[in-house]
Amino acid sequence: MEIRGRRRCKSCEREWSYYDTGEVACPACGSMQSVGVGGRARHTDSADPLDLSAHRTAANDDALSAVVDDLKSDLRTYLRARGFVHGGELRELDDTYLAARELLHAVDVLVRVRDPDEDTELYVLSLLRGADAGERPEPEAVPQAMTAARGLAYAESLAAYRRDFATWLDDNPHPEAAKTLSTLSEHVKRAEALHGDVPVEQAESLVRVARELTRYVRDDDESALAAARDRLSRLA
Known part of the structure; x- marks a missing residue:
């Protein structure tokens, strides 16, 4: 799928990279309300690190x-x-x-x-x-x-x-x-x-x-x- 990997929180305006965190929640305030910014890119990897x-x-x-x-x-x-x-x-x-x-x-x-x-x-x-x-x-x-x-x-x-x-x-x-x-x-x-x-x-x-x-x-x-x-x- 192609997504906008940069997200901007509607509550506190913090920007973060979904590509790096894999999280849709804002890392600063926890809000689930955000908008995509920038261009779209293909992204197929959503796994958390493997821990055995x-x-x-x-x-x-x-x-x-x-x-x-x-x-x-x-x-x-x-x-x-x-x-x-x-x-x-x-x-x-x-x-x-x-x-x-x-x-x-x-x-x-x-x-x-x-x-x-x-x-x-x-x-x-x-x-x-x-x-x-x-x-x-x-x-x-x-x-x-x-x-x-x-x-x-x-x-x-x-x-x-x-x-x-x-x-x-x-x-x-x-x-x-x-x-x-x-x-x-x-x-x-x-x-x-x-x-x-x-x-x-x-x-x-x-x-x-x-x-x-x-x-x-x-x-x-x-x-x-x-x-x-x-x-x-x-x-x-």
């Missing part, structure tokens, strides 16, 4: 399986509100989003397995420990039982990112980026069709392509576009 500290504490006090329902609910709330266009600016597909999406799938794997091994449990705990800080395990640390969970999480993340990227391109045409984004989309659809059952390194490569494309359109970095295309050609 309560779930980490609960998992320390009890079995991890006991906190799964509340954890999944908070992760879904965060992911639904997340977007990648902030006040008209295209943001990168970030590690917090990727880790949150992976954690959501990883806990599903954990509860489906009747007797999960130690590596599986430790992996889920490692995601829980660092997801809200943008920390995600390296590809070589992913246990076999979690390969598809990571692959599907990344494919879903990339699909969401592609939608916002394509919308941003409607306002900021980049024909070469659009062409490469379409190729990336085909790889993402394939990974989704396979329910994430792709090599971990391939999922990571697709994330890098998305980030290289972002760098190309934001910084006019031709080398980033070339790197993205080369990476995709090696995945074909």
